[in-house]
Amino acid sequence: MKLDFDFRAKIFILFLDMLLVAFITTDxxxxxxxxxxTIYLILQGYSRKAFKLxxxxxxxxxxxxxxxxQGITxxxxxxxxFMIIRIMIMLMAAQPIIGMPPGEAVAVFKKMNIPNSFALPVTFMLRFIPTVRSEFSNVFSAMRLRGLLSFRHPLKTLEYVLVPIMIRSSKVSDELAASAESRGITYPYNHTCRRDISFNKKDGLLCAIGAAITVLLFIFEKVVIA
Structure with a gap:
């Protein structure tokens, strides 16, 4: 059964993960x-993404x-x-946030009275990342059909990827901004949401377990180093 955690609980888990990645050194x-x-992602229905990462x-x-x-040459x-392993850890913690509907983030920010100067960039980022990832997939598919993907000419291949992605990213950002504005994202009064935005027992339990595990790992780190 898929578990749906509150946006605030996911942010808290990501924050704890950032602390651990920044200070933990023990393999x-x-x-x-x-x-x-991996278990955290599977519980939320991200089994395929968890497996890839x-x-x-x-x-x-x-x-x-x-x-x-010593590294491989x-x-x-x-x-x-070292960086790849920790980047994967960060991506695993961030995946539930990246994969969530932007409307849910907007509803949470409005409920918490977060200023638009912070809420709007985060909301656009949540929608922009999956869209750009889809654009990358489309560009690679088009290049493959035209036979332009070649490791013999890496600079040309890089040019064929970056130029259309930069152009499409600029266009996508304008489209997302227009779409958000047409849906009243900057409307100063109360917003409605079809999702039930509430921080319930399972979210509190997730935060408590995450905090307890973080403390235990920090203690274990000090014991191992000592």
Missing amino acids: IIVYSMLFML LVIACIAIMLKILSMG ILIPDMFL
Whole structure:
């Protein structure tokens, strides 16, 4: 059964994840975080995305172990593998937020009386990222049909990707802004939402479990280092 957590609970989990990624250095804790975040995503119906991110992280971990912390030549240094693993952890924590309907974020921000100067950029970002990702997919499909994807000429291939993406991104941003404005996103009074926006028991439980796990991991980190 898919669980739907409140936007505020997801933000709290992302904040805890950012703290851990910033200060945790022990490998076993990093691996534990990957396992727990995989469960976190599966519970919310992101099984496929969790599997993809976990596979990428596991490949980086295997390369890190095989190279014994020295990296794979100068092409794949250990710092690169270190960053890939932590980026995957961040993406796993952020996926429920990226994948949520922007309307839900707007409703939560309005309910919390968050200023538009903060709420509007976050809302546009939530809608912009999936749209640009879809544009990337369309560009790659078009390039593949025209036979323009080639590793022999990487600079040309990069040009064929970046130019249409930059043009489409500019157009998409204008379309999203016009769409949001037509739906009254800047309307100063009360907004209605067809979703039930409430911070209930399961959201509180998620935050409590997340906070407890974070504290335990920090304690474990200090014990291991000591």
